[in-house]
Amino acid sequence: MSTSRLDAMYRSILLTKFFTKGWGKPENLRRLFEFRKVVSNREECLKLIERDYPVTITREQKMSDCTLLEGYFLSPLERYLPGIVPEIAQKAHFQALLPVHWPEKGCKPMCLHLAGTGDHFFWRRRNLMVKPLLKEAGIGGIILENPFYGLRKPTDQVRSSLHNVSDIFVMGGCLILESLVLFHWCERNGLGPLGVTGLSMGGHMASLAATNWPKPLVLVPCLSWSTASAVFLQGVMSHSINWDLLEDQYLSDGEYREKLSKMVTIVDEAFLAGKKFARTYSQSMELPVANNTEKKKDDAEPAKKLDITYNESGAKVPPNVVDVDVSKNILDINTGETKVTTDTVAHSETLYKELQRLLGEGKISDVLFKKLTSNEKFVLEPQDIEALNQLSEQNIKEVLLKCKVADLQQLLQNSKKHVQEKMREKSSANETDLVVDSSPQILKDPLKSVELTQKAVKKPEKPWNISEFTSDLWVNLPFLRSTSKSGKKIDIGKIHWRDREALQFMRGIMDECTHLSNFSVPFDTSLIIAVCAKHDAYVPREDVGTLEEIWPGAEVRYVDAGHVSAYILHQSLFRSCIKEAFERSKKRWKDGKHID
Template identity: 50%
Template sequence: MSYSSLDQIYRSILLSKYFVKGWGKPDSLKRLFKFRRIISNRDYIYKLIPKDYPITIEKDEVWSDYRVLEGHFRSPFDIHLPNIMPEEVKKAHFQVILPTKWKEENYKPVCLHLAGTGDHYFWKRRNFMCKPLLREAGIGGIILENPFYGSRKPEDQVRSNLHNVSDIFVMGGCLMLESLVLFNWCEQQGLGPLGVTGLSMGGHMASLAATNWPKPIVLVPCLSWSTASGVFTEGVMSGAIPWDVLNYQYFSDDIYREEIRKMVTIIEDDAFKAGQHFIKKYSDKIDNLQNLQPDQQHEKEKSDSNLKSSNGIPASEVLSSKDPGSCPLMAEGDEKKHDSVDLLAKSFAAMSNTIETDTEREKTDAEKEKERLGKDILDSLADSKLQMLTYKVKSSSDQPADVKREVQDYQLRKDFAVHRKSTVSSYLSSDLNQVVGRKLPFSLLGISPAKVRDAEAMQFMRGIMDECTHLKNFSVPVDTSLIIAICATEDGYVPREGVTHLADVWPGAEVRYINTGHVGAYLLHQTAFRQAIKDGFLRAKEKLNMPH
């Protein structure tokens, strides 16, 4: 998928950075992940919010041809997960835009509008979405102020730049529970059918909010997708992340790797798709290896002399041999090297044949520790369920100097390669390269060891974002036929490659596409967003009038 030039240029001229203080407190992340498992269960979380949850209406005015109410309430998130959000965030503020008179007594549609990135206060959504929808289709609107935005912005926060990664999970949890409060309030006021929408980040928050409502609800997520992980790891927004800070914290505190990482739910279908994308990306590089000129081949054989296994077989022979144990990515003929993650798994298995352990003498404690760290890397690979071979470390005094330097590098990073499961994702092979004391030939796949190591924090980001934002981890909305998603074909902010299609997560949902990028869609296609909302409420109205 190609990205819009406008998206890339727009992001490049912005100087703001997100998550400048890092991941957030490890204890907060652990509490958030545990609570995610509660709020993702619709039957359970709905019972946690009383239908008569206390709301204060502080303003009720008539402006020309519409009525405006303003109110606030304590965020239920603060009740169920106390001491995790700043004081300013705890009070939820909202504004309601209603017609002075409804056209039909039994049809009073109201749509909740959630904020996109940078959408502070009420005025944007009121003027660009709520008022036009009220004029064009008689659809009322509720505007909920985003946590960490507007009057809910912490005093030391600059604009929309959240301090910690954990803040965006707090934001999502708040909006899910606060939306339930407002939906219940609407029903008490005799309003309905109900809907929820949002642009960009607001679109994804709207999707999460809809999962917890136990009745049919119109959902129109605009410029979002099935997960937010790609936004921060692949899209143009990834350039606004201080990866040096996140890397430093990730390698400095073992709790991120040893405890929090294990709490992440693996989305296997996405892992499989990421593996396919990985193979396609590097297949051309592998073809180049096969087509080396004689002089290049001589140089390659010369460089391969440092990559011999303990039985003396050069790595180049292991990778290019035609026997059943050879690397499938090098295979010719009918076998398509990019059709399945299985091929990639087998190629890594072949590489493992170059790594053996000296078992003829007694090992020291240090050697045993290195061997332990090398075991069980990649014991499953995405959807194929292929069991990988156990990797062991060759630890002896006759190792090449470059290998010793690499071992020292790992020790400086506090031996972060720990016994854990890995999934195929961007720079999938990072876990393989963490076999302490042995240099794997990742350069043959076009990946430098330094780049692989630096990708560790990015993989952690992808994992925790999927944990808290992937729609597969939440309940399916009651009626998916009321879902109309709007996507931009060249969206540089919300990449869709390598993740589950929205219609696969929610069968029956409609996905519409706009031929532009993220910024272009926001600036030029507000009409398309409003039309989708109107279409969704027409569907809901038809269902209301159907005989039961």
């Protein structure tokens, strides 16, 4: 899907720069990563906020069409991570607008509105969303000031230019807990059903906040998606980051590289690996056979049926099949080892049955069957590719994570040589004497890749790892594409592997703290209506988990617009989705109980 030129143009004229002081203190990042594991669990997070958490109302103003309340409370994050929230941001300021008369007896719907990037103070949300919703549907609203914005902005911060990468995680941690405080406050005052919404960054913060409420909650995230990693690495916002500064800090301070990098998970890495693997090798090209140094067993030996056991959740699991949830595994970019983040697997039995079927139909050999149903690492040979392409995408992920990384790299090297030969033949036919760029990017799409350089590119100082090949990150980053704004050609093949380490770290920490799959699933996903822009250049959606996959039952709607134009032209659509979601809630739930 093409992206909006208006988004790129709008971002280019803004002066706002992000993370001007770097990553933030390593100790702060460590504390945030550890705390994320608490707030991402609904039961544990709820224990942090008592039902009667103190809230102070400082002003009450009666108007002709509504009652305006203003108040504040101490951000709970300061309780649990002392010193991590700037002093001026520790007091959470909010406004609440209540209708003079509620349209329905016994029903007082309230929606919490969280701020998008650059949305300081209350006036914008109050006039564009809260007042119209109050007038059109009798839905009251709460407007919470973001940390680092408006009344909570540090004095040395310029506009919305957050100083550190860690600030975005402090902001998220504050808003998750502060939303719980306000939901409890609403319940104490007899308000409900409840909902939460936001645009852009506010939409993603609303999604995070919704994961921890243990009751039905309307959720309408607008112009956001499943993770912030794509926003800062692939979207137009990436141009607003001083990557040189982040790279220098990452490489010069061992805390980031040696300790913090091991605490984060790139959630979609396995997904990308399987997707890229299937897409790249399903092409009808003859690949040279990879070197297989392992001794093969007798092909005629019959395959033994696996005994089925049961895991802790009661699901059947073949013991021979890899006993991990590969959708939440990553490959360590330094060692090539698979990191296991959970001890259950949802697809092992499905994979085993699918392999049995293919074996019975003669579509895979006994040798390949034994490889795929063994816990041992195995060599993936070119002749196996056609058979593997018959597997589902989810099962390809599992297979790929069991391959021997070194042998798979050898396969990639051999296939690279094959592509080079094809390109040389093409260049010879055109009477052009060019040396093929041997960077991993050429494998992604050899005919549409970066222009071949006149000089041979030096071999990287560090061997390629599987992550560099499988991830679309390196070719999707706007600042790593083949031409600069000035039109000057950029030789992507000369980008040093150390530069990519810092980018991989950014992606890892963004996924760790913002990927929705790292958090609990909202109580009732049928009350979720997400609105996305088809041509959004701020929030790319390719190669990351979808909301429908992460939250089964959630509805996603699309507008034929970019990020900026959708924000300007489709406010009425956002409001209509909020009203529809509240109507759903009223039909499905009453006083927290399901209506049959």
